[in-house]
Amino acid sequence: MKLVAGVDIGNSTTEVCIGGMEENGTFQFLSSASRMTTGTKGTIPNVMGVKAALLEAMEKAGLPLSALDEIRLNEAAPVIGDTAMETITETVITESSMIGHNPSTPAGAGQAAGELIFLEHLSRADNKKSYLVAASARHSYEEVAAELNRYMPVKHICGVILQADEAVLVENRLDRKVPIVDEVRHIDKVPEGKTAAIEVALPGTTVRMLSNPYGIATLLKLSPEETRMITPIAKSLIGKRSAVVIRTPHGNIYEQILPAGSIQMEGSIDRTVAVDAGAESIMEALQEAGDIRDIRGEADTNVGNMLSGIKKDMAKVSGENENSIRITDILAVDTMAPVKIAGSLAGETCMEKAVGIAAMVKTRHLPMRQIAQKLEQELKVKATVAGVEAVMASLGALTTPGTQLPLAILDMGGGSTDAAVLHPDGTVETTHQAGAGELVSMLIQTELGLRSRVTAEQIKKYPLAKVESLFHMRLENGAMEFFQDSIDPRYYGHVVLLTPGELLKVEEDIPMEKILQVRKEAKKKVFVTNAIRALRRVAPDHNLKNIPNVVLVGGSAEDFEIPEMLMEALAEYGIVCGRGNIRGEEGPRNAVATGLLLSYLGIAAGR
Numbered sequence: 001m002k003l004v005a006g007v008d009i010g011n012s013t014t015e016v017c018i019g020g021m022e023e024n025g026t027f028q029f030l031s032s033a034s035r036m037t038t039g040t041k042g043t044i045p046n047v048m049g050v051k052a053a054l055l056e057a058m059e060k061a062g063l064p065l066s067a068l069d070e071i072r073l074n075e076a077a078p079v080i081g082d083t084a085m086e087t088i089t090e091t092v093i094t095e096s097s098m099i100g101h102n103p104s105t106p107a108g109a110g111q112a113a114g115e116l117i118f119l120e121h122l123s124r125a126d127n128k129k130s131y132l133v134a135a136s137a138r139h140s141y142e143e144v145a146a147e148l149n150r151y152m153p154v155k156h157i158c159g160v161i162l163q164a165d166e167a168v169l170v171e172n173r174l175d176r177k178v179p180i181v182d183e184v185r186h187i188d189k190v191p192e193g194k195t196a197a198i199e200v201a202l203p204g205t206t207v208r209m210l211s212n213p214y215g216i217a218t219l220l221k222l223s224p225e226e227t228r229m230i231t232p233i234a235k236s237l238i239g240k241r242s243a244v245v246i247r248t249p250h251g252n253i254y255e256q257i258l259p260a261g262s263i264q265m266e267g268s269i270d271r272t273v274a275v276d277a278g279a280e281s282i283m284e285a286l287q288e289a290g291d292i293r294d295i296r297g298e299a300d301t302n303v304g305n306m307l308s309g310i311k312k313d314m315a316k317v318s319g320e321n322e323n324s325i326r327i328t329d330i331l332a333v334d335t336m337a338p339v340k341i342a343g344s345l346a347g348e349t350c351m352e353k354a355v356g357i358a359a360m361v362k363t364r365h366l367p368m369r370q371i372a373q374k375l376e377q378e379l380k381v382k383a384t385v386a387g388v389e390a391v392m393a394s395l396g397a398l399t400t401p402g403t404q405l406p407l408a409i410l411d412m413g414g415g416s417t418d419a420a421v422l423h424p425d426g427t428v429e430t431t432h433q434a435g436a437g438e439l440v441s442m443l444i445q446t447e448l449g450l451r452s453r454v455t456a457e458q459i460k461k462y463p464l465a466k467v468e469s470l471f472h473m474r475l476e477n478g479a480m481e482f483f484q485d486s487i488d489p490r491y492y493g494h495v496v497l498l499t500p501g502e503l504l505k506v507e508e509d510i511p512m513e514k515i516l517q518v519r520k521e522a523k524k525k526v527f528v529t530n531a532i533r534a535l536r537r538v539a540p541d542h543n544l545k546n547i548p549n550v551v552l553v554g555g556s557a558e559d560f561e562i563p564e565m566l567m568e569a570l571a572e573y574g575i576v577c578g579r580g581n582i583r584g585e586e587g588p589r590n591a592v593a594t595g596l597l598l599s600y601l602g603i604a605a606g607r
Contacts, residue, residue, distance in 0.1 A: 003030075003063065004070045006596030007050055008389070009371070011041045011438060012414030013555060016053040017593035018061050019600075027601055029583060032590050033057035040314075041415065047374045054379075071375055072386035072596040073368050106200040106242035107167035108179040111209045112159030113197040113219040116190060116246065119144060122151045132196050134161045136187050141166040145173035152176050159198045161244060163187040181242050195220055196246040210234065210243040220247045260355075261301020263330075265289040275303045275355050282332040282355070283533075295327040295359070307359065314361045329360040331435030331533075333525040338449040356443050358526075360416065360434035390418035390430035392595030397551040398422070399594060400580040408538070408547045409580070410531055410566070411591060412556035414438045417527075419534035421547065429538040435530045437556045443522040448510055458504055459519055462497040463560060466512045476516050520561070527562050528569045535570075549576040557588035 001020040008015045014037045018030045033056035039045025050071075058065050114130035119139055125131055135144045141164070148157060152175065160180040162170065167182035179200040184190070197219035199207045209215030213234040217227040230245070237243045260275035263282060268290030273282050286292070297304030307327060315322040337354035372383040386392070393411040397403065411418040414437045420430040437460070445456035464476040470486040473496070490505065495512045497504040506515070532544070540546040550570060552563055557579050567577045580588045 002069045003067055004072065004597060004600050005054055005057070005068055006072050006386075006392075006593035006600075007053070008074050008392070008590075008592035008596070009041055009046050009050065009368070010037055010413045010555070011416065011436075013037055014046065014049040014053045015590050015593045016050075016057045017590055017597055018057045019597040021601075027597075029594070029597070030063075031057045031060035032586060032593065033060065034589065037414075042368060042371075044370060044374055046371055047378065050371070050375060051379070065379065068379070068381045070600075071372070071379070071381055071383040072600060073372055073375075073383065074389045074392055074592050074596065075368050075385050075387060105165055105167055105183065106179070106181050107171035108177050109200050109202050110179050111197065111199045111219060112179050113195065114156070114158050116161075116192050116194050116196050118192055119147055121192070122147060122155060122157075125151070125155045127155060130156045130158050132159045132161060132198060133157055134184075134187055134190050134192070135163065137162075137164040141169040142173070145170050149173070149175050161187070161190065161196075161198065179242075181244050184244065190246065194246055196244065198242070198244050200242045201240075206239050206241060207237055207243045210245055211237040211240065216245055220245065222247070259298075259301045261298035261303045263303055263307075264296045264298065265292060266294045266296070267292045275301075279332040279334040279355055282330070283529075286330065286332075292328050293326065295330055303355075303357070306357070310359050310361060326362050327359045328362050329432070329434045331358045331433065331439065331526065331530055332356070333435075333439070333443065333529065335443050335447055335522075335525075337446045354446070356439060356446070358415070358435035358439040360432070386596050387599050388430055388432075389592055390420035390432060391422075391428050392593075392599060393418060393553055393591040394420040394422040394428060394430075395595035395598040396582050396591030396593070397553050397580050397595075399583045399598075400551055401584050403549070403551060403580075406548065408535060408550045408575075409591070410534065410550055410552050410557075411554040412436050412527060412531075412552065412562070413554045414556075417530040417534050418554075419531075419538050421538045421540070431534050431537045433530055433534050433537075435526050436554075440522045440526045443525065444518055447518045447522070448508065448515060450508060455506065455508075458497050458499070459506070459515060460523075461559070462499050462504070464512050464516055465496050465498055465503075467491040467494055467496055467503075474512075476512060523559075523562055524565060527556065528565055531566055532569065544570075544573040544575065547573070547575055550578075551580040552578065553580045553582065553588045553591035555589065 001022055003018065003020050006017045013034050015034045017032045019027060020030055021027045033053045035049050035053040035056065037046060038049035055065050112132060114132045116134055117125055117131045119133055119135040122133065133148065148160065151157060157178060159178050160170065161184050162180065162182035163184055165183050167180040171177060171180055179198055181198050181200065197210060197216065199210045201207050209219060211234055213227050213231045216222065216230050216234055233245060262272050262274045265271045265286060269288060271285040271289040273285035295307065297307040311322050311325040314325050333356045335354050335356045337352055368385045372385055375383040390411060394407060394409050397409045398407060405422060405424040408421045409419065417433050417436050420428055422428050441453060441456045441460055444459055445453055450456050465473040467473045467487055470489065470492060472480055472482045474480055491503055495506045495510065495515060497506065535547060536542050536544055552566065556562055563579050570577045580591060582590045582594050
């Protein structure tokens with residue numbers, strides 16, 4: 001029996017399918033396996049992941065790796081995603097000129113403005129001035145309350161700023177209630193003698209004055225120019241329960257602006273479009289440009305640095321000259337990104353408009369051929385680059401029960417979306433486009449301000465719930481789930497992800513509704529937009545109504561909501577759409593690897 005392996009190297013996973021051909025020409029599929037892709041897709045480090053997947057698949061078949069006769073690889077280009085920010089004015093503040101803060105456990109309610117003074121200096125306060133009192137953690141809450149009660153009858157104390165998490169304890173002991181903000185860890189940076197404003201919102205509401213630049217201007221008596229400068233701080237405090245803003249007019253305020261720049265497309269018709277115009281304009285220009293030879297960004301701009309960095313990274317891993325690296329497709333989507341406010345006291349950020357971009361990178365030499373050569377050297381097995389990824393996926397998709405020609409497929413992986421239409425006469429139209437699961441993860445991480453990409457990946461993959469008691473949780477669809485045994489107390493009050501067999505806690509304090517909204521919008525922006533773009537490119541006469549049915553394959557087709565989104569979006573064109581089930585047993589996975597073996601059968605039959 002001649003043993004042949006089909007190997008699909010993707011941006012996220014490497015999939016293998018093993019088949020055997022008898023001398024009489026009969027063929028059977030023996031096993032399959034999947035491993036994480038090692039290194040950037042299309043580079044030599046992929047070999048390690050390929051070998052691991054091959055070893056696993058051969059072990060499942062009960063055969064040694066040395067029994068393999070041939071390895072067939074897919075041909076595909078790597079896709080790299082990044083974010084190109086739209087023009088953002090960064091207000092850089094020295095000497096703590098203006099500070100925003102967002103403690104989460106305040107006490108009292110209302111706004112207050114006055115001169116900052118430390119608790120230990122209250123005795124020398126001017127009776128004619130209004131004061132905000134700052135108290136460090138070395139003073140106990142009893143001591144703070146006692147000192148405030150002592151001086152409140154003779155000094156005008158309108159608010160309190162605490163370093164410790166003790167606002168409620170202090171308020172409970174005050175003879176006269178004032179707004180109190182706590183958890184100001186770096187209270188030593190608070191400049192005494194400067195004008196400041198604090199605000200504490202009522203439970204269930206958010207600050208109104210300090211999240212409004214004109215509100216800050218009213219409390220701190222700012223000029224129009226100063227009001228413009230504090231806009232990022234006001235934006236950072238939107239939706240917060242409490243806030244502090246401090247004015248030190250002798251600070252040195254200046255701006256640093258890195259322009260978003262423009263994208264230059266070299267194609268059938270050259271096009272240039274500004275990133276400021278947004279994702280829709282960028283994608284319209286891309287369509288007008290026709291067949292793309294290369295895409296570049298304006299020098300010394302945000303997008304220029306991003307696209308140049310992508311080419312440099314690819315040149316480094318491929319060993320080629322940077323001038324030979326080309327970007328042949330991009331997917332741009334509008335998003336919001338948190339921008340850190342320099343000079344802030346607690347690392348505040350404000351949300352700014354941004355454009356997320358996935359870029360498809362191609363090198364002069366076909367990278368898969370280098371991988372094939374490396375596999376031959378290490379495994380002593382013939383290795384060939386056997387076919388275009390989308391064509392192989394079409395052949396694999398045909399093994400889904402209930403399918404027939406003509407057949408359209410969408411192969412949605414980690415970095416790219418492939419589409420193909422396989423006609424009854426055997427001809428195939430294909431397209432390979434940037435943008436898929438990795439871009440979705442990047443958008444989720446960016447818009448939610450997550451520290452870890454792993455958390456973003458998990459949010460993308462699993463449904464949400466909020467643990468509201470030790471015996472029930474509220475699911476993202478509004479349903480309640482009750483438990484006979486108590487839930488682990490660690491999850492109480494937290495948003496969790498419903499993974500198979502266990503709960504995963506989302507460490508960041510983000511409302512479930514916001515996570516749900518960001519997740520769904522990110523998937524629609526990437527998968528629905530790219531699916532329609534790809535299918536229109538391969539459809540007869542570029543008319544989606546000429547495609548009768550679509551089979552979804554690839555890792556993203558296993559998602560719990562993406563196929564339903566696509567079914568809904570494609571229904572208006574009269575397209576039947578659903579998940580594939582490769583060979584009737586693999587689900588939407590393994591389509592390309594299976595197609596590589598089927599193409600081998602065709603070659604063998606031709607011989």
